[in-house]
Amino acid sequence: MTVYADNAATTKTSKTAVAAMVDCMEKYWGNPSSLHTVGQEAAEVLADARERAAKILGCEAREIYFTSGGSEADNQAIISAATIGERKGKKHIISTSIEHHAVLHTLKRLEKKGFEITLLPVGVDGIVSAEQVENALREDTCLVTIMYANNEIGSIQPIAEIGEVCKNHGVLFHTDAVQAAGHVHIDVKEQNIDMLSLAAHKFHGPRGVGLLYAKKTIPLTNIIDGGAQERGKRAGTENMPAIVGMIAALEEAVSNLDKNSAYVSALRDRLIEGLSKIPHSALNGDRNKRLPGNVSFCFEGIEGESLLLLLDEKGIYASSGSACTSGSLDPSHVLLAIGRPHEVAHGSLRLSICEENTREEIDYIIENVPKVVDYLRQMSPLWHDLEEGKKNHVI
Amino acid sequence: MLYSEKVMDHFKNPRNVGIIEDADGVGEVGNAKCGDIMKIYLKIENDIITDVKFNTFGCGSAIASSSMATELIMGKPLSQALELTNKAVAEALDGLPAHKLHCSVLAEEAIKSAIKDYYDKNGIEYDKELFREVSCEHCH
Numbered sequence: 001m002t003v004y005a006d007n008a009a010t011t012k013t014s015k016t017a018v019a020a021m022v023d024c025m026e027k028y029w030g031n032p033s034s035l036h037t038v039g040q041e042a043a044e045v046l047a048d049a050r051e052r053a054a055k056i057l058g059c060e061a062r063e064i065y066f067t068s069g070g071s072e073a074d075n076q077a078i079i080s081a082a083t084i085g086e087r088k089g090k091k092h093i094i095s096t097s098i099e100h101h102a103v104l105h106t107l108k109r110l111e112k113k114g115f116e117i118t119l120l121p122v123g124v125d126g127i128v129s130a131e132q133v134e135n136a137l138r139e140d141t142c143l144v145t146i147m148y149a150n151n152e153i154g155s156i157q158p159i160a161e162i163g164e165v166c167k168n169h170g171v172l173f174h175t176d177a178v179q180a181a182g183h184v185h186i187d188v189k190e191q192n193i194d195m196l197s198l199a200a201h202k203f204h205g206p207r208g209v210g211l212l213y214a215k216k217t218i219p220l221t222n223i224i225d226g227g228a229q230e231r232g233k234r235a236g237t238e239n240m241p242a243i244v245g246m247i248a249a250l251e252e253a254v255s256n257l258d259k260n261s262a263y264v265s266a267l268r269d270r271l272i273e274g275l276s277k278i279p280h281s282a283l284n285g286d287r288n289k290r291l292p293g294n295v296s297f298c299f300e301g302i303e304g305e306s307l308l309l310l311l312d313e314k315g316i317y318a319s320s321g322s323a324c325t326s327g328s329l330d331p332s333h334v335l336l337a338i339g340r341p342h343e344v345a346h347g348s349l350r351l352s353i354c355e356e357n358t359r360e361e362i363d364y365i366i367e368n369v370p371k372v373v374d375y376l377r378q379m380s381p382l383w384h385d386l387e388e389g390k391k392n393h394v395i
Numbered sequence: 396m397l398y399s400e401k402v403m404d405h406f407k408n409p410r411n412v413g414i415i416e417d418a419d420g421v422g423e424v425g426n427a428k429c430g431d432i433m434k435i436y437l438k439i440e441n442d443i444i445t446d447v448k449f450n451t452f453g454c455g456s457a458i459a460s461s462s463m464a465t466e467l468i469m470g471k472p473l474s475q476a477l478e479l480t481n482k483a484v485a486e487a488l489d490g491l492p493a494h495k496l497h498c499s500v501l502a503e504e505a506i507k508s509a510i511k512d513y514y515d516k517n518g519i520e521y522d523k524e525l526f527r528e529v530s531c532e533h534c535h
Contacts, residue, residue: 303430305454309406323430324454324495331430343427379412380452381434382427391427 002315003361007202007293008151008179008352009319013245014204020248021206021241028244031237033229046238049247056254057196057213058187065212065220065230066243070178071102072223073197073212076234077174078106078145080214080221081195082115084172085142091115092141096128097337098155099147103176104333107145116140125286126155126338134165143172148180148196152321152334152350153285154294156184163192172218178202178210182253183261183291188213200246203253204354209242260355264292267353267362271295274366278373280386282395284335284348295351296321298340300395301383302347302376304331310372311349316365321348343382344394398455399489405459410466413448420516422508425501431457433505435465439513442473449505456488456495463487464502473510477525479503 004012028045030038047061054061067073078093085091095107097119107117118136120128133144144166149156159175166173174195177186182203188196195218199210214220226235253260268290272283275297284296299307304320311318319325321332323346330336331345340348351365377383385391398406415436425432431453438446447469449461464484468476481499485491491499507526514521 303453309455346430379450381432381450382452
């Protein structure tokens with residue numbers, strides 16, 4: 001059996017999305033900036049995609065900017081807010097310690113340019129409160145950027161409450177909704193979101209395309225200069241097949257959202273319950289305020305990369321926040337931020353499931369993860385030290 | 396693929412995993428914070444390594460490096476085992492990705508540490524130069 005359980009990394013492109021993309025490539029291959037009929041037919045398809053995206057998010061079509069993905073949208077949102085702030089002498093930005101690197105590294109860059117960045121800590125549940133945001137606001141705060149849901153531990157932030165706080169204080173609010181879009185209900189007006197980023201491949205659309213919603217009153221700063229595409233704010237001929245595929249996938253995800261959410265949440269809960277039986281394991285993130293498809297665990301005494309490689313052998317495709325898999329020296333900043341010590345964070349496993357997973361697949365995971373964890377523990381000197389009482393169990 | 400076939404073979408079918416209760420020399424290097432610990436157990440008779448076992452907490456290449464290193468020193472005189480370099484371990488595995496080379500360094504150091512333990516326990520004189528200060532280069 002093979003089980004794809006890495007949907008937070010990327011999802012399988014849906015048939016609907018593929019069909020829309022092929023149709024776009026075959027029939028609407030013109031350059032939407034061209035004045036002739038072939039170009040204008042493509043322009044109409046593009047305008048239609050923009051309308052549909054706006055309808056789903058609860059905004060106007062002219063507030064949608066298509067990008068190369070979530071990272072570009074995050075960069076542009078933050079840089080734009082910083083540029084606006086700087087003009088008014090406001091150079092303070094509030095975010096959290098568990099953001100995606102697309103946000104954190106952009107903020108780091110701004111910090112070097114003289115901005116002050118407040119990274120709010122999160123609780124063990126991986127959640128920040130609206131009160132924390134309100135208390136951190138200053139006269140010179142130009143932006144609050146907080147992710148909708150975390151990519152590693154699935155925790156969902158109180159976005160509407162944070163949005164209200166920001167609105168009341170007249171501060172721009174951006175949310176990186178890459179993991180949330182298509183999986184939870186989003187309405188930018190109702191939730192007082194000024195800017196929002198999403199990426200198609202997290203909801204069965206193609207990779208390499210996303211969008212930025214930015215309220216019409218926000219003048220965006222270009223990340224890519226050139227032609228007048230995207231109302232002059234994002235140059236380059238539009239990646240139309242990808243855009244059309246993204247919108248088809250988003251519509252499909254949103255129209256099935258309640259049904260999928262109920263089904264996937266039930267599988268998730270079954271998986272959490274099954275894996276919780278492993279001794280000295282701990283669920284990462286809040287038990288309830290989490291994405292329908294996210295299951296994240298730490299297992300004491302083992303390292304995540306070896307766990308992934310052995311699961312791969314068994315046909316289970318997952319992810320980890322260990323240093324060895326992150327390509328850096330430290331384990332995941334998210335796991336450290338929720339208070340996991342380094343040695344525990346190294347033993348993390350993320351299983352991210354979707355509506356295509358079956359109960360049989362979940363049971364296959366529940367059957368095999370304990371075996372692999374036990375096998376690795378038996379050859380781990382750290383585990384032996386823990387079991388012999390030479391070191392203390394942390395979880 | 397990230398790893399060579401040989402690394403995957405030694406990772407999936409590690410040689411000499413285990414503990415020697417009455418070991419003549421035991422060496423442990425690395426630390427939990429960094430995400431890898433290697434522990435090597437040696438049985439030594441007449442300066443020959445007659446048995447070797449390992450326990451490793453770490454990634455795939457750490458487990459494979461431990462396995463390969465134990466194979467390379469099994470049945471060898473201590474003088475030869477002391478000459479084992481991290482490069483030799485990595486080469487025997489048909490190479491390791493650059494950011495995983497420290498795993499082969501740990502394997503070399505774990506073996507040296509176990510031999511040093513044997514020398515210390517038995518009051519055997521040795522050239523201290525042979526045993527560099529155990530470093531965990533990738534840690535900070």
